[in-house]
Amino acid sequence: MQDKLEILNTIKKVSPPDYLYDKILERINNNKIQPPLVYTYAACILLLIAFNIFSFSFSVDANSASINIVDSPLNYLSYE
Amino acid sequence: MSDPKAFYDKHKTLVYNLALNYCGNKEDAEEITQDVFLTVFKKMSIFRHESKIETWIYRVAINKSLDYLKAKKRFKRNFINDGVFIDQVSQTEFSDFNHPGVLLESKEKIQEIYSCINKLPEDYRTVIILLKIENRTYKEVSEIMKISIKAVESLFNRAKKKLDSLLKK
Numbered sequence: 001m002q003d004k005l006e007i008l009n010t011i012k013k014v015s016p017p018d019y020l021y022d023k024i025l026e027r028i029n030n031n032k033i034q035p036p037l038v039y040t041y042a043a044c045i046l047l048l049i050a051f052n053i054f055s056f057s058f059s060v061d062a063n064s065a066s067i068n069i070v071d072s073p074l075n076y077l078s079y080e
Numbered sequence: 081m082s083d084p085k086a087f088y089d090k091h092k093t094l095v096y097n098l099a100l101n102y103c104g105n106k107e108d109a110e111e112i113t114q115d116v117f118l119t120v121f122k123k124m125s126i127f128r129h130e131s132k133i134e135t136w137i138y139r140v141a142i143n144k145s146l147d148y149l150k151a152k153k154r155f156k157r158n159f160i161n162d163g164v165f166i167d168q169v170s171q172t173e174f175s176d177f178n179h180p181g182v183l184l185e186s187k188e189k190i191q192e193i194y195s196c197i198n199k200l201p202e203d204y205r206t207v208i209i210l211l212k213i214e215n216r217t218y219k220e221v222s223e224i225m226k227i228s229i230k231a232v233e234s235l236f237n238r239a240k241k242k243l244d245s246l247l248k249k
Contacts, residue, residue, distance in 0.1 A: 004193065004244075004247065005193070005208075005212050005240075005243075007186055007189055007190060007193070008190065008193065008212045008213050009212070009213075009215070010182075010183060010186055010190075011101075011179065011181045011182055011190065011213060012181040012182075012183075013093060013097050013181060014093075014096070014097065014100070014180045014181045015092070015093055015096070016092050016093070016095075016096035016109075016110065016113055017110070020092070020096075020110055020113060020114065021085065021088055021092075023110075023114055024088070024114050024117050024118060024121075027114060027118055028118065028121065031118075
């Protein structure tokens with residue numbers, strides 16, 4: 001068994017390619033850009049929620065107004 | 081860290097070769113090396129110097145390599161149709177063996193051993209890679225793996241037996 005594993009000693013050490021450090025720097029810079037992007041997405045979602053709340057409350061008001069018209073005892077036609 | 085480039089130059093060969101020894105090909109080793117240095121640069125400020133910096137880098141590199149291989153395995157399992165057995169999937173794992181440090185005349189034999197090493201449990205794999213490929217001492221391996229020297233010896237013996245049985249199959 002030991003002999004079988006001895007062949008692993010023939011594996012030579014190799015150097016990584018030169019461009020690898022640039023790739024690491026690129027990834028570090030990309031990670032730095034991420035937080036503002038996250039804030040932008042958060043702001044967009046908050047705006048959407050605010051818009052939804054606003055439109056929902058407006059539609060409730062509109063509905064209640066229409067109900068008032070229907071429930072109104074005044075019927076001008078009946079006086080003609 | 082005063083000079084990241086100098087730090088990278090000092091440790092790049094260690095990290096890259098360890099990653100190569102886990103995954104067996106250049107492309108994956110490059111990905112793992114990037115992940116290791118990103119983590120090391122990020123966590124350098126909280127490193128407490130309780131162990132040697134090289135020991136810590138070894139630990140980060142081992143964890144990143146194992147995580148990368150697990151993620152790759154998961155991706156392959158999802159990608160291959162449900163009807164394929166797990167044994168068939170593990171056979172495909174070392175089909176992309178492309179270790180630049182392996183001589184052409186011994187490539188076939190080493191690929192066979194690597195394929196069997198890759199089927200071992202994680203701690204068996206780590207102890208064989210550190211002792212037999214990285215040529216670390218038992219003391220260094222015990223520090224890296226955070227276990228006693230006796231435990232390293234026993235782990236290595238069990239790993240050898242298991243590897244031997246896999247090679248005989």
